[in-house]
Amino acid sequence: MTRVLNLRRCRTLLLLWLLSASALTPAANHPADLYPFDDSARAARFWQLTTQLRCLVCQNQNIAESNADLAKDMRDALYRQLLAGASDDEIIDFMVSRYGDFVLFKPPFKGSTLLLWVGPFLLGALGVGALWWMVAGIARRPEDGELTDEEQVRLKRLINETHGGTS
Amino acid sequence: MIPETGLFALLLALVLALLQGTLPLAGARTGHPGWIALARPAAWGQCLFLSLALAVLAQSFIANDFSVAYVAANSNSQLPLIYRITAVWGGHEGSLLLWVWILSAWGVAVSHFSHGLPRDMLARVLGVMGLVGVGFLLFLVFTSNPFERLPVPPVNGRDLNPLLQDPGLILHPPLLYMGYVGFSVAFAFALAALLGGQLDAVWARWSRPWTTLAWVFLTAGIMIGSWWAYYELGWGGWWFWDPVENSSFMPWLAGIALIHSLAVTEKRGVFKSWTVLLAILTFSLSLLGTFLVRSGVLTSVHAFASDPARGIFILVLLSLAVGGSLTLYAWRAPKIQGGGKFQLFSRETLLLANNLVLVVATATVLLGTLYPLALDALGVGKISVGPPYFNSVFVPLMVPLIFITGIGPMVRWKQDRPGRLLRRLWLPLLVAIPLGGVFTFLATDGLRAETALGLMLALWLTLTTARELYQCAAAKSGFWRGLRALPSHRYGMLLAHLGLAVTVVGITLASGYSVERDVRVAPGGLIPVAGYLFEFGQLEERQGPNYSAVVFPVRVTRDGHEIGRLRAEKRNYGGGRQPMSEAAILPGLFRDLYVAMGEPLEGGAWSVRVYYKPFVRWIWLGALLMMAGGFLAAFDRRYRLVRRRVPDDQPAIPGGVLAGEARS
Numbered sequence: 001m002t003r004v005l006n007l008r009r010c011r012t013l014l015l016l017w018l019l020s021a022s023a024l025t026p027a028a029n030h031p032a033d034l035y036p037f038d039d040s041a042r043a044a045r046f047w048q049l050t051t052q053l054r055c056l057v058c059q060n061q062n063i064a065e066s067n068a069d070l071a072k073d074m075r076d077a078l079y080r081q082l083l084a085g086a087s088d089d090e091i092i093d094f095m096v097s098r099y100g101d102f103v104l105f106k107p108p109f110k111g112s113t114l115l116l117w118v119g120p121f122l123l124g125a126l127g128v129g130a131l132w133w134m135v136a137g138i139a140r141r142p143e144d145g146e147l148t149d150e151e152q153v154r155l156k157r158l159i160n161e162t163h164g165g166t167s
Numbered sequence: 168m169i170p171e172t173g174l175f176a177l178l179l180a181l182v183l184a185l186l187q188g189t190l191p192l193a194g195a196r197t198g199h200p201g202w203i204a205l206a207r208p209a210a211w212g213q214c215l216f217l218s219l220a221l222a223v224l225a226q227s228f229i230a231n232d233f234s235v236a237y238v239a240a241n242s243n244s245q246l247p248l249i250y251r252i253t254a255v256w257g258g259h260e261g262s263l264l265l266w267v268w269i270l271s272a273w274g275v276a277v278s279h280f281s282h283g284l285p286r287d288m289l290a291r292v293l294g295v296m297g298l299v300g301v302g303f304l305l306f307l308v309f310t311s312n313p314f315e316r317l318p319v320p321p322v323n324g325r326d327l328n329p330l331l332q333d334p335g336l337i338l339h340p341p342l343l344y345m346g347y348v349g350f351s352v353a354f355a356f357a358l359a360a361l362l363g364g365q366l367d368a369v370w371a372r373w374s375r376p377w378t379t380l381a382w383v384f385l386t387a388g389i390m391i392g393s394w395w396a397y398y399e400l401g402w403g404g405w406w407f408w409d410p411v412e413n414s415s416f417m418p419w420l421a422g423i424a425l426i427h428s429l430a431v432t433e434k435r436g437v438f439k440s441w442t443v444l445l446a447i448l449t450f451s452l453s454l455l456g457t458f459l460v461r462s463g464v465l466t467s468v469h470a471f472a473s474d475p476a477r478g479i480f481i482l483v484l485l486s487l488a489v490g491g492s493l494t495l496y497a498w499r500a501p502k503i504q505g506g507g508k509f510q511l512f513s514r515e516t517l518l519l520a521n522n523l524v525l526v527v528a529t530a531t532v533l534l535g536t537l538y539p540l541a542l543d544a545l546g547v548g549k550i551s552v553g554p555p556y557f558n559s560v561f562v563p564l565m566v567p568l569i570f571i572t573g574i575g576p577m578v579r580w581k582q583d584r585p586g587r588l589l590r591r592l593w594l595p596l597l598v599a600i601p602l603g604g605v606f607t608f609l610a611t612d613g614l615r616a617e618t619a620l621g622l623m624l625a626l627w628l629t630l631t632t633a634r635e636l637y638q639c640a641a642a643k644s645g646f647w648r649g650l651r652a653l654p655s656h657r658y659g660m661l662l663a664h665l666g667l668a669v670t671v672v673g674i675t676l677a678s679g680y681s682v683e684r685d686v687r688v689a690p691g692g693l694i695p696v697a698g699y700l701f702e703f704g705q706l707e708e709r710q711g712p713n714y715s716a717v718v719f720p721v722r723v724t725r726d727g728h729e730i731g732r733l734r735a736e737k738r739n740y741g742g743g744r745q746p747m748s749e750a751a752i753l754p755g756l757f758r759d760l761y762v763a764m765g766e767p768l769e770g771g772a773w774s775v776r777v778y779y780k781p782f783v784r785w786i787w788l789g790a791l792l793m794m795a796g797g798f799l800a801a802f803d804r805r806y807r808l809v810r811r812r813v814p815d816d817q818p819a820i821p822g823g824v825l826a827g828e829a830r831s
Contacts, residue, residue: 032686032694034774047683054551060409065402067766105553112547116538120531120560127523139510
C-alpha cells in the first residue's frame with residue numbers, strides 16, 4: 001500500500017491547499033489482516049481484483065464489499081491463487097471459466113460487447129464532426145441584412161454598370 | 168373508512184388532471200377563454216386532492232392501520248414515529264404517490280409564479296403537465312393503489328426495510344423526485360412552445376429558472392443518496408455506478424447541458440430547436456429513470472418492486488410521452504427560424520462543445536446501463552457493466568469538459584481571438600499544470616498520472632474561475648464596487664464551476680489515496696491505519712427501539728493523542744432480516760476515519776473494516792457549492808423583473824401571434 005497520501009513532504013504546497021492533516025505509509029502486512037501479504041504490491045493487486053469481481057448472489061456488489069458466503073469463498077480462492085503466484089490474467093481466466101463473463105465488472109472486449117466499447121467513442125467522433133460542420137455552416141451564414149458573396153458580386157457589377165458609363 | 172377517502176381523493180385528482188390536460192390545450196388552440204382559464208384552478212385542485220391522499224396515507228401509517236396492505240408491508244408498530252411517516256415513500260406505491268404529488272406541486276408553483284406569462288402559454292404548460300399527471304395517476308390507481316385493503320389484517324406489519332430507517336432517507340427520495348419531476352416543467356414549456364409556435368428567446372427565459380431549480384433539487388437528491396450509501400451500506404463507497412444511481416445521473420448530466428443550452432438560446436437566439444430537443448430528452452431520461460427503478464427491470468438496493476404488469480404499463484407510458492413529444496418536435500421543429508451568426512472561435516461554439524460532451528457522456532451511461540439488460544433479453548449472454556467500464560469511458564470525457572469549462576465564460580459571444588484569450592489564461596495554465604504535477608509527485612513518492620491530471624484540472628478550473636471573477640468585477644468602476652454590482656446569476660455560475668473543481672479534488676484524492684483494511688479484531692485489539700491507531704474496546708450490547716445491537720467501541724489516537732471515539736454497531740432487526748452494519752465515522756474536512764463491523768469470527772473476534780478516506784467530504788462539499796450556485800442563478804433579479812402581472816380581463820391570445828423575437 002504505497003498509495004498513501006504523504007502530506008508531510010509538501011508543506012509549502014499544503015499551505016496553498018489549506019491542508020493540515022497528514023498521513024503515513026502503513027506497513028504492508030499486519031497480523032490482524034484477514035488476508036495478509038508479505039509484499040505490498042500483492043496486497044494492492046488483491047484489493048484491485050476484489051473490486052473488479054462481482055459477487056454473483058448479491059445485488060450489484062463486488063466481492064470486496066459483500067458479506068455473502070459466496071463472496072467470502074471467492075475472496076479465499078483469489079487469496080490462495082495470489083499466494084501461489086498466479087498472474088492477474090490467470091486469476092481472471094479462472095473466475096470466468098468458473099462463473100462466466102457475468103463475474104467481471106469490466107466486460108471483456110468481444111463480438112457481443114463491441115458496441116458497448118466502441119459506441120461512446122464513435123458517438124463522440126460523430127458529434128465532433130457534426131459540430132464542426134454545423135458551426136462552419138453558421139459562420140458562413142450571412143447576418144440579417146448582410147449580403148452573400150454572390151450578392152456582393154452582383155452589387156459590384158450593378159454599380160459598375162451604373163457608374164461605368166459616366167466615369 | 169379513512170383509507171377509502173384517500174382513494175377517492177386520488178380519483179378526484181385524476182379527473183382534475185384529465186380536465187387540466189385537455190380543455191386548456193384545446194382552449195389555447197381555439198382561443199376559448201373559459202377553457203384557458205380552467206388550467207389554473209384545475210392545477211390547484213389536483214394538488215389539493217393529492218395532498219389529501221398523501222395525508223390520508225400518512226395517517227394510516229401513524230395510526231398503524233395494518234388493514235392497508237401497503238402499511239402492513241412497510242411499517243410496524245415498533246417503528247419510531249418519524250420512520251412511520253417517512254415509510255410513506257419507503258415502498259413502490261407510496262413513492263409513486265409522492266412522485267405525482269410533487270408533479271402537481273410544481274404545477275401549482277408554475278401557475279403561481281407565472282403571472283407575467285401569456286395566458287395561453289400558461290394554459291399549454293399546465294395542460295402538458297396535466298397530461299403527464301394523468302399518465303401517472305392512471306398507473307397509480309390501476310397498478311399500484313397504496314390504499315388497497317387486506318381481507319385479513321395482520322396483527323403487526325412487516326416493518327420498514329432497515330436500510331431505509333435512517334435520516335438520509337427521509338430527504339433522499341423527495342429531493343430526487345423534486346429534481347426528476349421538476350424537469351417536467353422544462354419539458355412542458357418546450358412542448359407548449361412547439362404547440363404554440365412561439366419558439367423564441369422569451370420561451371427560453373421563462374424556462375431557465377425552473378430548469379435550474381429542478382437541477383438543484385436533483386443535485387441535492389443525488390448528493391444525499393451518495394452520502395447515505397457512504398455511511399449506511401458499510402463499505403465506504405460513495406458512487407457505485409449502480410443502474411439505479413445511473414438512472415438519476417443521466418437526467419442530471421442532460422440537465423447541465425440543458426441549462427447551458429438555454430442560456431445560449433436566451434442570450435443569442437441560436438440553437439433553438441436543439442434546446443427544445445434537449446428539454447424533451449432530459450425529461451424523457453427522468454421518465455426512463457422512473458421506469459428502470461419502478462418496473463423492477465433492475466434488481467438492486469433501491470428497486471423494491473417487481474411486477475411485470477407495472478413494467479409494461481410504465482413502458483407504454485414512456486413510449487407515449489417520448490414518442491408523442493418527439494413526433495410533435497419532428498412536425499414543428501423545421502419551422503423554427505435560425506438565430507444570429509457566430510464564428511468558430513466564440514462562446515456559442517464552446518457551449519455547443521459542452522453540450523456535445525455532456526450528451527455523449529449521458530449516452531455512455533445509458534449504453535452501459537441498458538447493455539446488459541439488452542444482451543440478457545436477446546439471450547446473447549449475461550455480462551456485468553460496472554465501475555471499471557464507466558471509469559474508463561467516462562473519465563476521458565470529463566477532461567475536455569472541465570478544460571472548456573475554464574475557458575468558456577471568458578470567451579466573447581459571436582467572435583473572439585485566441586490571442587486575446589491567451590493573454591488572460593497564460594497564468595492559470597502556467598500555475599495549474601506544474602503545480603498539479605509537483606503536488607502529486609511530492610505526495611505519493613512518484614508521479615501518478617490520474618491524480619496529477621485530476622489536480623491539474625481542479626486547479627485550472629479554480630484559477631480560471633477566480634480570473635473570471637476578477638475580470639467581471641474590475642471591468643466596472645473599481646474591483647470592490649464591481650464585486651457588489653455583479654449580478655447574482657454571474658456569482659451563481661462561478662460558484663457552480665468552483666463546486667465542480669472541489670468535487671474533482673474530492674474524487675481524485677478519495678479514490679487515489681484511500682486506505683482500506685479488512686482486519687480480524689478481538690476486543691482490546693490495536694489496528695494502525697494511515698498513521699492513526701484504532702484501539703478496540705470491549706463489546707457491548709444495546710437495545711434500540713426496534714432492534715438489538717452489538718457495539719464495538721473504538722478509541723482513535725494519533726502519536727499518542729486521542730483524536731476521537733467511535734461506536735460501530737451491528738444491528739439485528741429480527742424477522743429473519745440480514746443484520747445491518749452501522750458504520751462509525753470520524754469526519755474531517757481533510758480525511759474521514761471509518762469503522763464498520765463485518766461478521767463475527769471464532770474466539771470472540773469480529774471481521775472489521777477500517778478505512779482512511781482523504782478529502783472524501785469534498786465530493787459533497789462541491790455538490791453543495793453547485794447547488795448554491797444554481798440557487799443564485801435561478802433567483803436572479805432579472806427573472807423577477809419580467810414577472811409583471813397580466814390583467815385578468817386581458818383577452819386570451821390565440822397561438823402563433825406572439826411568435827417572433829421579443830427580448831426584454
